[in-house]
Amino acid sequence: MSAQATVDLPLSARQPASLGLHRVIRLANWWPALRRLLLAWPFPMAIFVLWSLASHYQWVAPQVLPTPETVLTTFGDLLRNGDLRSNGVISFYRVIAGFGIGAGIGLALGVGMGLSPTFKDYVYPLFKAFAQVPSLGWLPLLMMLVGIDEALKIILVAKAALVPVALNTFKGIETVPTRYIDVAKVYGFSKWQLLAKVVFPSAFPMIWNGVRYGLTHSWLALVAVELLASSEGLGFLIVYGRQLYQMDVVMAAVVVVGAVGYVLDKVLALIEARLLRWRREAF
Amino acid sequence: MSFIQKHITHRDWRGFVLPVGFLVIWTAVTAAGWVNTKLIVPPSDVIAAAYKYFTSGTFFSGLGASLGRDLAGFVLGSLVGVAFGSLVGLSRWANRLAGPTFHTLKHISLFAWLPLISTWLGQGDGAKIFFVALSAFYPVALGTIEGVQGVARAQVEVARVYAFNARQLLFKLVLPAASPQIIAGLHLALIYAWLATIGSEYLLAKSGPGLGDAVIQGKTAFNVGLVVFGMLLVGLIGYALNRIALRAEARVLRWRGRAS
Numbered sequence A: 001m002s003a004q005a006t007v008d009l010p011l012s013a014r015q016p017a018s019l020g021l022h023r024v025i026r027l028a029n030w031w032p033a034l035r036r037l038l039l040a041w042p043f044p045m046a047i048f049v050l051w052s053l054a055s056h057y058q059w060v061a062p063q064v065l066p067t068p069e070t071v072l073t074t075f076g077d078l079l080r081n082g083d084l085r086s087n088g089v090i091s092f093y094r095v096i097a098g099f100g101i102g103a104g105i106g107l108a109l110g111v112g113m114g115l116s117p118t119f120k121d122y123v124y125p126l127f128k129a130f131a132q133v134p135s136l137g138w139l140p141l142l143m144m145l146v147g148i149d150e151a152l153k154i155i156l157v158a159k160a161a162l163v164p165v166a167l168n169t170f171k172g173i174e175t176v177p178t179r180y181i182d183v184a185k186v187y188g189f190s191k192w193q194l195l196a197k198v199v200f201p202s203a204f205p206m207i208w209n210g211v212r213y214g215l216t217h218s219w220l221a222l223v224a225v226e227l228l229a230s231s232e233g234l235g236f237l238i239v240y241g242r243q244l245y246q247m248d249v250v251m252a253a254v255v256v257v258g259a260v261g262y263v264l265d266k267v268l269a270l271i272e273a274r275l276l277r278w279r280r281e282a283f
Numbered sequence B: 001m002s003f004i005q006k007h008i009t010h011r012d013w014r015g016f017v018l019p020v021g022f023l024v025i026w027t028a029v030t031a032a033g034w035v036n037t038k039l040i041v042p043p044s045d046v047i048a049a050a051y052k053y054f055t056s057g058t059f060f061s062g063l064g065a066s067l068g069r070d071l072a073g074f075v076l077g078s079l080v081g082v083a084f085g086s087l088v089g090l091s092r093w094a095n096r097l098a099g100p101t102f103h104t105l106k107h108i109s110l111f112a113w114l115p116l117i118s119t120w121l122g123q124g125d126g127a128k129i130f131f132v133a134l135s136a137f138y139p140v141a142l143g144t145i146e147g148v149q150g151v152a153r154a155q156v157e158v159a160r161v162y163a164f165n166a167r168q169l170l171f172k173l174v175l176p177a178a179s180p181q182i183i184a185g186l187h188l189a190l191i192y193a194w195l196a197t198i199g200s201e202y203l204l205a206k207s208g209p210g211l212g213d214a215v216i217q218g219k220t221a222f223n224v225g226l227v228v229f230g231m232l233l234v235g236l237i238g239y240a241l242n243r244i245a246l247r248a249e250a251r252v253l254r255w256r257g258r259a260s
Helices: A002-011 A016-039 A042-056 A068-080 A083-115 A117-132 A135-146 A150-174 A178-186 A191-228 A234-243 A247-275 A277-281 B002-007 B010-032 B043-055 B058-090 B092-105 B110-121 B125-149 B153-161 B166-203 B211-220 B224-256
Strands: none
Touching (some): A016 B092, A042 A068, A042 B092, A068 A247, A117 B224, A191 A234, A191 B166, A234 A247, A247 B092, B043 B224, B058 B092, B058 B166, B110 B125, B125 B166, B166 B224
């Protein structure tokens, strides 16, 4: 790009019109991206200005709405003294552990129900009833049964992941078009080949959907559990700040909750892009 | 007998094996006293607690209060969601200005908002309904944006040829064409709204009426029977809401006909 620009420069005396067009075209290439970036800001900025005004002139009590600077300083403090990091790491570990266990069991259940009609007949009705009670509904009972230790969080997060993963795996396998299976049979595929080359690739997009839902639900459930019963983690930090009426701590922790949710989502999107490469190559 | 045979095939019985087995083990284990029956109560305790809760009069007021918050929040959040989604889906400028903020904020786990909301709006019905509305808003807005942006250009051109005004364009073309996605969003919103109702009642628990409040009170009083019954009730109502949504969805989308 830059090499071309230096070559173009002396030519400009001879062919001003064509160079102008060049520039316009190049400008047009990055203009939409820049515009997108620029236009994303006015709305949050307006809220920020309103927030600054409201807190500086104390239209509301500072305990209820701290100034942006306070929140920023607190954010820096929490970042420096490690509170944000240690609590964030704890929450992150809990969600990964619970999600791993839940998704693993969910995958096994879904595969079992998808492949064996007998297994499905026995398990599916109970599973459906189990899935009807939202994770939060289980929380008070679990708190009484297993206490408010680590086990409570892992079980609840695992339950939140299990249901969508199992359901989507089951549906994904069940809805593999029979035509595919017929073709595989014509080619004399063995049972294992049929599973590895036809059933799972065909069911994969749906299973993956379940995994994404599962992770979102896991994170949702974990934050709820930490708000209600925890002595560490991001949710606890929020409750702690709320109890001390330090809204700056609450807001800083909420920002980190959003950031972790964003990172989890992005990681899955990246894995998905990698895993589904074969689909795009086909066309 | 023949009626039963006609309606329940051989295979359906298999579905009862696990739940019945579970019930039997539960009863046996608690009756034999192998476990701490204060913690793992016998099934009869759950029924007794349910009966007591039913007859105490707080049942219907609690249920009514919870469902009222659920529906109020759901309606409010859905209306704002459809309006916001249409605006962002139709207007390129609205999308550029508000889209990035919306897509950033949606990553914040819903319940993280509750402490902030309770600081600003208190612990009363207002805060709870606002929270339920927020939880219903996201799926509806997302569905509406997706549906509106997916409206076929050719259809819009036909509408232009017929000189539709903006209002006709919105209500006769865009919203009907986007309705499958909007309704999918509404369905999700109904599930989230119920979750948010229970969650807000747990976290902003007062001594007021509400299903979640009753469960939390049962937990504080170590009334395991009531907690189990409350859990079942939460699941049952969620199930009923889901069934209603499925029925309504099938009815509203009947005009599309069967997918062939």
